[in-house]
Amino acid sequence: MTVFSTKPPGTSPSAVTSSTARPKTRARRPNRLFRNLSAKIASIPMVLTAVVIFLGGTVWTVVYSFTNSKLLPRLTFVGFDQYERLWATPRWLVSIQNLATYGILSLIFSLVIGFLLAALMDQKIRFEDTFRTIFLYPFALSFIVTGLVWQWILNPEFGVQSVVRSLGWTSFTFDPLYNEDIVIYGILIAALWQGTGLVMCLMLAGLRGIDEDIWKAARVDGIPMWRTYLFIIIPMMRPVFVTTLVIIASGIVRIYDLVVAQTSGGPGIASDVPAKYVYDYMFFAQNLGQGFAASTMMLLAVAIVIVPWAYLEFGGRKRG
Amino acid sequence: MDKSPILTVVQPAAVDRLRAGPQGKRPRPAISGRNVMLYGALGLAALYYLLPLYVMVVTSLKGMPEIRLGNIFSPPMEITFEPWVKAWAEACTGLNCDGLSRGFWNSVKIMVPSVILSIAIASVNGYALANWRFKGADLFFTILIVGAFIPYQVMIYPLVIVLRELGIYGTLSGLILVHSIFGMPILTLLFRNYFVSLPEELFKAARIDGAGFWQIYFRIMLPMSLPIFVVAMILQVTGIWNDFLFGVVFTRPENYPMTVQLNNIVNSVQGVKEYNVNMAATLLSGAVPLIVYFVSGRLFVRGIAAGAVKG
Incomplete structure (x- = not known):
C-alpha cells in the first residue's frame, strides 16, 4: 500500500495508532492523555466494569471474607474464622461433595457423548442440519426450564418409574430426585441433556478443521477407523478439547439454577451446591461472612482450573 | 453417461x-x-x-x-388448552394470581433495553480495542476476559452495594445495568475479533479522508458488521431471557422476570400440584429462546461457537 506511505497533512501522526507505520518526522507531540480521546471516553464503561466490578468486586469479597460480617458488611477482621467454620459445616461439605461428583461425571460424560455425537455427525450423513438442530435445541432453554421438565419426567408417581412399572416390572425403582444418595445423578441427567449439544457443536467444528489428507493417509496405511480417531484425530484436537474443558468446567462451578428448579437443594440438603450455599447465606441466613468465604472458595476452585490453562495457552506466547 | x-x-x-x-x-x-x-x-x-x-x-x-x-x-x-390459559393468566405466585403474563412482560421490559445497551457498549468497546488501541487498553480487556470466568457469586454482593448507592437496586434499570455489565466480556471479545478481521486499509482510508472515531464507527464499521450484530443479539436475547440468578438477586417480586416467576409457580408448596399447568408455563417460558433458536439456525451455532471457541 504505497498510497498510504505519504501522509496527507490533515492526519496527525498520533491518530493512526493501530498501524505499524510511524512517521519519521514528528512535529509537536500532543498531550499523551488526550491522544485518542474519543476512544478513551468510549471505553469508560469497559474500564469501569473491569476495574470496579470485576477487579474491585472480587477483591472486596475476598477482603470481607476475613471479617465477621453478619447482616451488614463490617470491617472487623477475624482471620480465617469464617473458613474454619465453613469447612466444619456439614452442609458445605455436602455441597462440595456434590460438586465434585457432578463435576467429574459431567466432564467425562459431556466430552464422551459430545465427541461420539460429533463423530457420528461427521460421517457425511444426510439430514445433518436436522440432527444438529435436535441435539442443540436444549441449549437454548434455560436451566429453570430444563430442571422443571426433568423434575416432571423423573417424578416417581407419574414419570419414568411409573411407566416402567405399568409395563410389568413392578419392583422397578428410579426416583433420583427423592433419594438422597442418587439425587445428584438426577441433576446430572438433566444437565447432560441441556449441555451436550454445545459440546457436540464444538467438537464437530474441531473435526471439520482437520485436514482431509490425514484421513486419506490413515486409510492408505490401513489403520482402522476407531484407532485413527483415538490415536490421531483426538491428539490433533487437543486445543478444542482444552477450550471445551474450560467452558464445561467454569459452567460446573456455577451450577445453581438447575438445582434450584429441579430439587431446591433437596431432599433435605442432599443436592446442595456451593453456589446455592453462597446465595442462601448472603440473602437468607444473613450471614454475609460465611457467604463471602464460600464464594471465595468458589473463586479458588475456578482459579485452579483457569490458571494452568491460561498458563499453558498463553504462557509461552506474549499475546493472547 | x-x-x-x-x-x-x-x-x-x-x-x-x-x-x-x-x-x-x-x-x-x-x-x-x-x-x-x-x-x-x-x-x-x-x-x-x-x-x-x-x-x-x-x-x-x-x-x-x-x-x-x-x-x-x-x-x-x-x-x-385450558392449562395454557391458566398458566398465562391465572397461575398464582404468592398473593398475585395473574399468571405468567406478568413475568413475560417483565422479561420483555428487561430484555429489550439490556440487549440494546449491552450491544451498544460492547460494539464500541470492541471497535476501540480493534482500531484505536490506547495504552492500557489491553490490560483492561484482559481483566474483562478473566472476569468472565469469575463465578457470579463472588461479585453479586459488591454489585448490590453499588446499585444501592446509585439508588437503582431492585428496579428494572438496575437489572438492565447488571445484564449489560456481565454481557460485556463475551460481547466485547466477539466484536473485537470481528473488527480486527476487517481489512485495516478501510480504516486507514477513512482516517485519511478525515473521519473521526464516531464517524468511522457509524458510517463504515456499523454497516459492515450487521451479521455480527445479529449473532450478538441472538446470544443476548437467549442469555438474558434465560437468566435466573440476576433476576432473583437484583429485582423485587413485582419485577421478577419470567424464569423466576415460573420457578415460583411450579415449586410453590401450597395447593394442589397442577402438572399440566406447570408444563404449559414451562413451555411458555421456553418459547422465546426456542423461537429465536429455530429461526436463527446456523447463526445461533455461529454465535455460541464464536463465543466459546475463542474464549
Missing part, C-alpha cells in the same frame, strides 16, 4: 475411460450395516433429546384426571 456420444467427438481420452469400465468408488447401497448402525445411533440420540419437549407438549394438553390415570408419554386423549 448419456453425454457419451458428444464426448466421443470431442475427447478421445474419455472414450478410453469409458471402455475401461466403471471407475471410482462403488456407490454405497442405501441400506448397509454401517448406515443402519449410524442412523440408528443418531436416531436414538435424537429421541432422547426430543423426549422432554414431547413430554412437555403432551402433558400441557391433557386434563388433570387424565394425567393422574395415564402415563406421561401417552398422547392426550382429549386435547384441552
Whole structure:
C-alpha cells in the first residue's frame, strides 16, 4: 500500500495508532492523555466494569471474607474464622461433595457423548442440519426450564418409574430426585441433556478443521477407523478439547439454577451446591461472612482450573 | 453417461475411460450395516433429546384426571388448552394470581433495553480495542476476559452495594445495568475479533479522508458488521431471557422476570400440584429462546461457537 506511505497533512501522526507505520518526522507531540480521546471516553464503561466490578468486586469479597460480617458488611477482621467454620459445616461439605461428583461425571460424560455425537455427525450423513438442530435445541432453554421438565419426567408417581412399572416390572425403582444418595445423578441427567449439544457443536467444528489428507493417509496405511480417531484425530484436537474443558468446567462451578428448579437443594440438603450455599447465606441466613468465604472458595476452585490453562495457552506466547 | 456420444467427438481420452469400465468408488447401497448402525445411533440420540419437549407438549394438553390415570408419554386423549390459559393468566405466585403474563412482560421490559445497551457498549468497546488501541487498553480487556470466568457469586454482593448507592437496586434499570455489565466480556471479545478481521486499509482510508472515531464507527464499521450484530443479539436475547440468578438477586417480586416467576409457580408448596399447568408455563417460558433458536439456525451455532471457541 504505497498510497498510504505519504501522509496527507490533515492526519496527525498520533491518530493512526493501530498501524505499524510511524512517521519519521514528528512535529509537536500532543498531550499523551488526550491522544485518542474519543476512544478513551468510549471505553469508560469497559474500564469501569473491569476495574470496579470485576477487579474491585472480587477483591472486596475476598477482603470481607476475613471479617465477621453478619447482616451488614463490617470491617472487623477475624482471620480465617469464617473458613474454619465453613469447612466444619456439614452442609458445605455436602455441597462440595456434590460438586465434585457432578463435576467429574459431567466432564467425562459431556466430552464422551459430545465427541461420539460429533463423530457420528461427521460421517457425511444426510439430514445433518436436522440432527444438529435436535441435539442443540436444549441449549437454548434455560436451566429453570430444563430442571422443571426433568423434575416432571423423573417424578416417581407419574414419570419414568411409573411407566416402567405399568409395563410389568413392578419392583422397578428410579426416583433420583427423592433419594438422597442418587439425587445428584438426577441433576446430572438433566444437565447432560441441556449441555451436550454445545459440546457436540464444538467438537464437530474441531473435526471439520482437520485436514482431509490425514484421513486419506490413515486409510492408505490401513489403520482402522476407531484407532485413527483415538490415536490421531483426538491428539490433533487437543486445543478444542482444552477450550471445551474450560467452558464445561467454569459452567460446573456455577451450577445453581438447575438445582434450584429441579430439587431446591433437596431432599433435605442432599443436592446442595456451593453456589446455592453462597446465595442462601448472603440473602437468607444473613450471614454475609460465611457467604463471602464460600464464594471465595468458589473463586479458588475456578482459579485452579483457569490458571494452568491460561498458563499453558498463553504462557509461552506474549499475546493472547 | 448419456453425454457419451458428444464426448466421443470431442475427447478421445474419455472414450478410453469409458471402455475401461466403471471407475471410482462403488456407490454405497442405501441400506448397509454401517448406515443402519449410524442412523440408528443418531436416531436414538435424537429421541432422547426430543423426549422432554414431547413430554412437555403432551402433558400441557391433557386434563388433570387424565394425567393422574395415564402415563406421561401417552398422547392426550382429549386435547384441552385450558392449562395454557391458566398458566398465562391465572397461575398464582404468592398473593398475585395473574399468571405468567406478568413475568413475560417483565422479561420483555428487561430484555429489550439490556440487549440494546449491552450491544451498544460492547460494539464500541470492541471497535476501540480493534482500531484505536490506547495504552492500557489491553490490560483492561484482559481483566474483562478473566472476569468472565469469575463465578457470579463472588461479585453479586459488591454489585448490590453499588446499585444501592446509585439508588437503582431492585428496579428494572438496575437489572438492565447488571445484564449489560456481565454481557460485556463475551460481547466485547466477539466484536473485537470481528473488527480486527476487517481489512485495516478501510480504516486507514477513512482516517485519511478525515473521519473521526464516531464517524468511522457509524458510517463504515456499523454497516459492515450487521451479521455480527445479529449473532450478538441472538446470544443476548437467549442469555438474558434465560437468566435466573440476576433476576432473583437484583429485582423485587413485582419485577421478577419470567424464569423466576415460573420457578415460583411450579415449586410453590401450597395447593394442589397442577402438572399440566406447570408444563404449559414451562413451555411458555421456553418459547422465546426456542423461537429465536429455530429461526436463527446456523447463526445461533455461529454465535455460541464464536463465543466459546475463542474464549
